[in-house]
Amino acid sequence: MSAATVTDDCSDNVSGSGFALRKSDEILAGGRSETAEINAFLDHIDGIDREQRWHARFEAPVDDLEHENEDAFIAPLVFELGDIRSLLANWAYVQSAMSINDPFHLTLDYTRAMMAFLLFKPLPNSIEIIGLGGGSLAKYCHKYLPDTAIRGVEVDPDIIAVGDQFYIPQASERFETIWSDGFDFVVQDERKADIILVDGFDKHGQPPQLCSLEFYRACRSRLNPGGIFVVNLCDHPWKHLPMLARMRECFGQILTLQVEEGMNRIVFAFKDRHLHFDRNGLLEVAKSLELTHPLPLASFAEELLW
Structure with a gap:
């Protein structure tokens, strides 16, 4: 199975098998330290519908989560920002993050x-x-x-x-x-x-x-x-x-x-x-x-x- 959608925007619509490869328009500048790059990545994820992420992670009961915005996010998905490729369970959970240039490095x-x-x-x-x-x-x-x-x-x-x-x-x-x-x-x-x-x-x-x-x-x-x-x-x-x-x-x-x-x-x-x-x-x-x-x-x- 391959990624169903390849898109260069950060819209919340994902279709197909449940995966999309997303590349942000906001590409990180070269020369940043690893810490700065991963922090920028996490801040970027955190900034996407922050209220929804907080509600999903800490406030909504499971039954609500199963029906809330079902069409807005089909998880998991692959998300890219600069050198970081990540696997997201939803906007509240980053399951994995990888440096594309050094995939064996433990980024998180x-x-x-x-x-x-x-x-x-x-x-x-x-x-x-x-x-x-x-x-x-x-x-x-x-x-x-x-x-x-x-x-x-x-x-x-x-x-x-x-x-x-x-x-x-x-x-x-x-x-x-x-x-x-x-x-x-x-x-x-x-x-x-x-x-x-x-x-x-x-x-x-x-x-x-x-x-x-x-x-x-x-x-x-x-x-x-x-x-x-x-x-x-x-x-x-x-x-x-x-x-x-x-x-x-x-x-x-x-x-x-x-x-x-x-x-x-x-x-x-x-x-x-x-x-x-x-x-x-x-x-x-x-x-x-x-x-x-x-x-x-x-x-x-x-x-x-x-």
Whole structure:
């Protein structure tokens, strides 16, 4: 399946399979820093019908969202601004963003923070990604962890269909894309993993089944000894409290990283209980890893909360 519409405007009318490739007339000036460019992109998205985005994200009940402006936005869609190509679930949620010139770079802060699992397990044998989306984490792991097997799980076939636009790796012995609901996959699939990365969202936010105690228990069960469960939480911080409580009940001790940009909180939960974490030791590991990984791992080691 290919994108149904290619347009150079920012109108809200999209037809066909549910995808459109949109290019803004407002092209970013050359020479901007990466931070300025991604901030300009996020500000541009935020400025498109701001009231509708706020209502969709924080105020409207699900039943209203399903019927409100149904013809105005058929999500997900691919959106371009300058060097940034993004995958949007709706105007309230940017599922993925990619630099067209450097597609393997982790553009969004929270994706870099999720890779802080490397501080505890630098060379995992296997990684599962629940919520493949635009494949940012999958691409990074595929490039920088060449001995690691990766499974990406995605519930939306339309998102899988545009994988080529985001340079998601082709199927191989090391990489597999699985079309499945994330909850069903972790409950039914019998394989194990060293790392489980959960970044699953739909147009309403984080699906309840991916925030349930049953899901957390199933993920802990499928982790190998020494395994790590990593989840991206995105919303008002007070809304994270029930999920954090469930993860503590299931895993015991957890570590968190608050991402400065946006409302993301990254949680690291460990298969093994009663672990002792040494910040100085993590800083030494981070400095070593930064020789091969273009990530601010030392900063993450300093900012981890436990």
